[in-house]
Amino acid sequence: MSKKILIVGGGMAGTIIANGLCRQLGKQLRSGAISMTMLGTSDTHMYQPGLLYIPFGKMREVELFRNQRKVLDRRVPYYIDPATNIDVEAKAVTTESGKTYNYDYLVIATGSRLMLDQVPGMKEGAHWFYDLDGARKMRSALAEFEGGKIVVNVNVPHKCPVAPLEITFMLYDHLSERGLMDKTEITYTYPIGRLHALEPVAEWAKPAMDEQGIKYQTFFNTKEVDPVGKTITSEEGDTLDYDLLVTIPPHNGAQVIIDSGLGAGGWVPTDRHKLLREGSTDVFVCGDTTNIPISKAGSTAHFEADTIIDNLTSLLTEGLWARNYDGKVYCFVETGMKTGTYVWFNYTTPPNPGPPSQMMHWFKLAYNRLYWLSARGLL
Amino acid sequence: MSQRKTIDARGAFCPGPLMELIAALKLVEIGDEVEVLSSDKGTVNDVPEWVAKVGHEMAETVAHDGYWSVVVRKAK
Numbered sequence: 434m435s436k437k438i439l440i441v442g443g444g445m446a447g448t449i450i451a452n453g454l455c456r457q458l459g460k461q462l463r464s465g466a467i468s469m470t471m472l473g474t475s476d477t478h479m480y481q482p483g484l485l486y487i488p489f490g491k492m493r494e495v496e497l498f499r500n501q502r503k504v505l506d507r508r509v510p511y512y513i514d515p516a517t518n519i520d521v522e523a524k525a526v527t528t529e530s531g532k533t534y535n536y537d538y539l540v541i542a543t544g545s546r547l548m549l550d551q552v553p554g555m556k557e558g559a560h561w562f563y564d565l566d567g568a569r570k571m572r573s574a575l576a577e578f579e580g581g582k583i584v585v586n587v588n589v590p591h592k593c594p595v596a597p598l599e600i601t602f603m604l605y606d607h608l609s610e611r612g613l614m615d616k617t618e619i620t621y622t623y624p625i626g627r628l629h630a631l632e633p634v635a636e637w638a639k640p641a642m643d644e645q646g647i648k649y650q651t652f653f654n655t656k657e658v659d660p661v662g663k664t665i666t667s668e669e670g671d672t673l674d675y676d677l678l679v680t681i682p683p684h685n686g687a688q689v690i691i692d693s694g695l696g697a698g699g700w701v702p703t704d705r706h707k708l709l710r711e712g713s714t715d716v717f718v719c720g721d722t723t724n725i726p727i728s729k730a731g732s733t734a735h736f737e738a739d740t741i742i743d744n745l746t747s748l749l750t751e752g753l754w755a756r757n758y759d760g761k762v763y764c765f766v767e768t769g770m771k772t773g774t775y776v777w778f779n780y781t782t783p784p785n786p787g788p789p790s791q792m793m794h795w796f797k798l799a800y801n802r803l804y805w806l807s808a809r810g811l812l
Numbered sequence: 813m814s815q816r817k818t819i820d821a822r823g824a825f826c827p828g829p830l831m832e833l834i835a836a837l838k839l840v841e842i843g844d845e846v847e848v849l850s851s852d853k854g855t856v857n858d859v860p861e862w863v864a865k866v867g868h869e870m871a872e873t874v875a876h877d878g879y880w881s882v883v884v885r886k887a888k
Contacts, residue, residue: 590835630827669865697839726824780823
């Protein structure tokens with residue numbers, strides 16, 4: 434009898450897993466011994482890291498999107514029919530259209546979403562670049578900006594942990610090129626007592642900001658934004674004035690995770706090595722959806738996906754476990770408009786970012802295009 | 813009745829124990845406790861410093877073999 438793999442989520446994590454499994458299980462898919470189905474929410478696939486460049490006009494919107502049907506291997510039926518309930522006991526996923534999909538193995542890759550409403554006034558008073566509409570509006574606001582106070586505000590939890598630093602240094606370069614930095618003050622706020630979660634990155638960022646005259650406020654967890662008075666106030670009691678507020682909004686996981694009782698905040702409790710849902714042997718969780726205490730980032734999803742591909746293939750063809758996930762994360766870091774660096778770490782190796790260089794900036798620009806090979810399972 | 817949620821942030825470099833704690837506190841009720849397990853000794857100082865600034869309460873800090881348990885009670 435055919436074994437059914439069901440992938441819920443058509444983003445980066447789900448797509449890499451589906452395409453990778455097709456490359457590993459071609460024979461079984463041809464014979465009908467294994468079948469695979471994906472449920473998604475959109476007919477397009479977005480390269481989310483590209484949003485960073487939209488406010489500066491450095492990438493075209495069209496470059497961020499591909500038709501999901503063309504990114505996904507043709508052997509995987511794809512339905513734009515969002516899951517509304519995931520029942521891991523009955524091994525059944527119900528969708529918006531009322532259909533029910535059963536599975537032998539389930540992959541949950543429903544990602545994360547912006548929760549602007551969690552902070553009063555944020556939606557009305559802030560700009561952001563973590564979705565297309567926000568990035569478009571930020572581009573307009575930046576084009577009209579003629580100097581004043583900019584606050585770059587970071588909230589918890591959020592994905593792509595280096596993006597707040599990237600946008601800050603890119604704003605500095607962009608405004609310097611426009612001759613506006615002499616009448617602009619940039620203040621960067623961060624929730625904990627240093628400038629980045631990764632201590633070596635924080636140690637690099639502090640002198641870099643000092644050199645550029647970028648101010649910073651640590652221990653700043655946003656309580657509210659006053660869009661009329663143009664102020665932002667923290668739970669710790671500090672208030673900053675702004676003319677342009679750029680926020681990294683707080684995130685939650687998908688609503689279907691909460692509605693299905695699979696995890697508070699939409700984060701599924703997941704074994705950090707096996708990437709199996711805690712308590713399940715047939716439910717893998719990948720990418721932002723897990724509650725694993727590591728970065729919510731595209732590279733995390735990618736390395737997790739590779740592990741899940743190996744384990745699902747091995748389980749289905751040999752009945753054996755293949756390997757554990759080692760916690761690997763690799764992030765390019767733009768350190769301005771012309772330089773970049775990178776940072777990688779895993780569960781046992783601490784990060785050690787190298788000095789910024791033009792070459793790493795070019796690598797990141799190249800990867801912005803190479804991504805489509807990753808999504809197809811080729812890179 | 814108050815509850816305690818535990819986060820195992822041992823070996824977590826990013827976002828790290830304090831960021832995990834802040835995120836977890838958003839998801840529990842006032843009076844509930846969040847316990848963070850951390851292999852970074854800095855957590856023993858970082859967490860009380862933030863808790864004092866923001867107005868939550870420290871419940872306890874316990875040293876174990878190679879890691880620390882830091883418990884915070886949500887107060888607001």
